[in-house]
Amino acid sequence: MVAYKSKVVERIRLPSRERRAAALEEAGYNAFNLAADDVFVDLLTDSGTGAMSxxxxxxxxxxxxxxxxxxxxxxxxxxxxxxxxxxxxxxxxxxxxxxxxxxxxxxxxxxxxxxxxxxxxxxxxxxxxxxxxxxxxxxxxxxxxxxxxxxxxxxxxxxxxxxxxxxxxxxxxxxxxxxxxxxxxxxxxxxxxxxxxxxxxxxxxxxxxxxxxxxxxxxxxxxxxxxxxxxxxxxxxxxxxxxxxxxxxxxxxxxxxxxxxxxxxxxxxxxxxxxxxxxxxxxxxxxxxxxxxxxxxxxxxxxxxVEESYITDRIEQVRELGAMLEAVGLPVYEPVGGHAVYIDAGATFPDIPADEFPGQALVCELYREGGVRGVELGSFAFPETDRPELVRLAVPRRTYHREHFDHVAETAEAVLEKRHEVAGLEIVSNPAVPELRHFTASLEPVSAERAAAADGGSE
The missing domain is CATH 3.40.640.10 (Type I PLP-dependent aspartate aminotransferase-like (Major domain))
Incomplete structure (x- = not known):
């Protein structure tokens, strides 16, 4: 049961596909560098992004x-x-x-x-x-x-x-x-x-x-x-x-x-x-x-x-998004957590090696296909740590509705249909603090020459 109703609304718009592609390139293929006005459904973080009562x-x-x-x-x-x-x-x-x-x-x-x-x-x-x-x-x-x-x-x-x-x-x-x-x-x-x-x-x-x-x-x-x-x-x-x-x-x-x-x-x-x-x-x-x-x-x-009605609605909404993404075929980390749905990007893009950041590639494709912004929490965000290639879709509190989640699921399905066409990424500029590189680093798609060399080296 929904625990609240809307009193104030904010207009949002889905930029054209051409604008999304340009915005992604301008951002250095880093979702943190995207302008909020260029984002349709923003699942980058649940930190400070919710609606107050x-x-x-x-x-x-x-x-x-x-x-x-x-x-x-x-x-x-x-x-x-x-x-x-x-x-x-x-x-x-x-x-x-x-x-x-x-x-x-x-x-x-x-x-x-x-x-x-x-x-x-x-x-x-x-x-x-x-x-x-x-x-x-x-x-x-x-x-x-x-x-x-x-x-x-x-x-x-x-x-x-x-x-x-x-x-x-x-x-x-x-x-x-x-x-x-x-x-x-x-x-x-x-x-x-x-x-x-x-x-x-x-x-x-x-x-x-x-x-x-x-x-x-x-x-x-x-x-x-x-x-x-x-x-x-x-x-x-x-x-x-x-x-x-x-x-x-x-x-x-x-x-x-x-x-x-x-x-x-x-x-x-x-x-x-x-x-x-x-x-x-x-x-x-x-x-x-x-x-x-x-x-x-x-x-x-x-x-x-800590009110029961609020927290129950909160957890159930995140769980609902997880079920919708799983239904379209996205490999969801189970069980779904409390504030976000985590996607196994390595399983989503099995053709992209870890050193080409499959999680960051998934973040970019979700934005390119539907203006949905998430965040990579795998080898790009945590270099030199033994963690799975995850993408987090964090749900702001008391902000989005079922229709927004429908759009996210449709976007994910479109990404999956093109999964074997997606290229990996390489870093072109790095900040001085490696623990925080995912906030400001710039990337670009892996060159055809590097991809060919990687394919040759694996044969």
Whole structure:
């Protein structure tokens, strides 16, 4: 059952095929470089792209813009305490601001950070501190066909092997990302969180939960973890988050706002370190790079995110898109996650080798065929990591309808009909930070000469 109705609409248009082809070339075959006006259905990200509720818009008008001591900050503090269980928070302009504040306070040169799977900005912030990010996904996490209910879980076996190799003194930080974005948006069980908490205690490490999609994760917990079969999403969320020493949060996901984030912790010493670092990089501790109105809107959004009607509709909409894409023959990562549908681009384009970025080729073809924008999360986004060639179609919250999904499915079907005609891509310009190359790198179709050489070399 749909949990809301539209009050405001935005006109969108599908550019001509000729314009889409030109726009793709002008963008260097990188969807991040496309102008939003040239996109028809935008599934690039669910971060900050959703529609706010009428209560959130009302909060915008009531926002307190005081530089210090804002009442909007008091409202956010109250919401974080009620919904997430933490009394102290340091606001930031968005999630990567929170990562900079927290990981800058916790990591030093030569350290190792463990995570069920680092996402791009998390990996970059860890590396920026001179530390080494190490992924600890469970066995089968990268298999798009297994039906494990919590494929986002943190592998303690892998983590202990790393500690045995480098020594516990080099591992001051253990992170668990819920849901696990880099593993196709897969959920994490509360039982796994408990065990990771115990492991962090064993090695005297700080345990951080990246909570940007905490409500979506809690929904899956109530549906898939027997202990929580009779629990509310709100109760499951508080239970899971309560095992962490600190949270890093992008409010642009399950805060249901267009900007903002925070660090939350009840560790007094860590709170003070984060607060001082935030003053340097973000702003005063009661606004943290946000306008007061945005702080107020997030306070409302956090409470709405754990409402059963909202979160059920949210997850079911993503699941519906997955079923529609699977019905036209696209190889969908199973089970479908909470915020996005992930496509196995390697299986979609079996003729394109990994070093020609089949995922990025799929992103480009979805745009060329129907003005649909997604994002590659395979070997282009994560160089030198052992991950499948995935394309993510992230669904903005409370934004699109069934008709938009019909168009996405029709576009995917058109791409599949031409799958053996699609060329791979090669990078022609690279940014200095390899962990972030997919944001700004430029590509071009593989030349006929290179393709012929590759074919000859495989014979």
């Amino acid at each position: 009428d209560d959130q818009w009302a909060a915008l008008f009531r926002g307190d813009e005081a530089y210090a001591g804002s009442s909007s900050f008091d409202q956010l503090t109250s919401a974080v305490a009620d919904v997430m269980g933490f009394e102290r928070l340091v606001p930031t302009h968005q999630g990567r601001g929170a990562e900079n504040v927290l990981y800058g306070a916790l990591l030093s040169e030569g350290d190792v950070a463990l995570n069920n799977t680092h996402f791009d900005t998390t990996r970059a912030h860890v590396s920026n501190q001179g530390a080494e990010p190490v992924d600890c996904p469970i066995a089968g996490a990268h298999d798009p066909e297994t039906d494990e209910p919590f494929k986002g879980n943190f592998s303690l076996e892998r983590a202990r092997a790393v500690v045995d190799e480098v020594g516990a003194e080099r591992v001051p930080l253990v992170i668990q990302t819920v849901t696990n974005n880099s593993t196709a948006g897969q959920p994490v069980s509360v039982e796994n969180t408990r065990r990771v908490r115990a492991f962090a205690d064993e090695i005297d490490a700080t345990f951080v939960i990246d909570a940007c999609r905490f409500a979506e994760n809690a929904y899956f917990v109530t549906r898939r973890e027997d202990e929580f079969a009779d629990a509310t999403v709100a109760d499951a969320a508080r239970e899971q988050l309560g095992y962490a020493d600190a949270l890093v949060m992008s409010g642009k996901k399950d805060g249901l706002v267009n900007v903002g984030g925070f660090v939350a912790t009840d560790d007094g010493a860590l709170f003070e370190r984060c607060k001082q670092r935030a003053i340097l990089y973000e702003g005063f501790p009661t606004y943290g790079g946000m306008a007061g109105r945005d702080v107020a809107a997030m306070a409302v959004g956090l409470r709405e995110a």
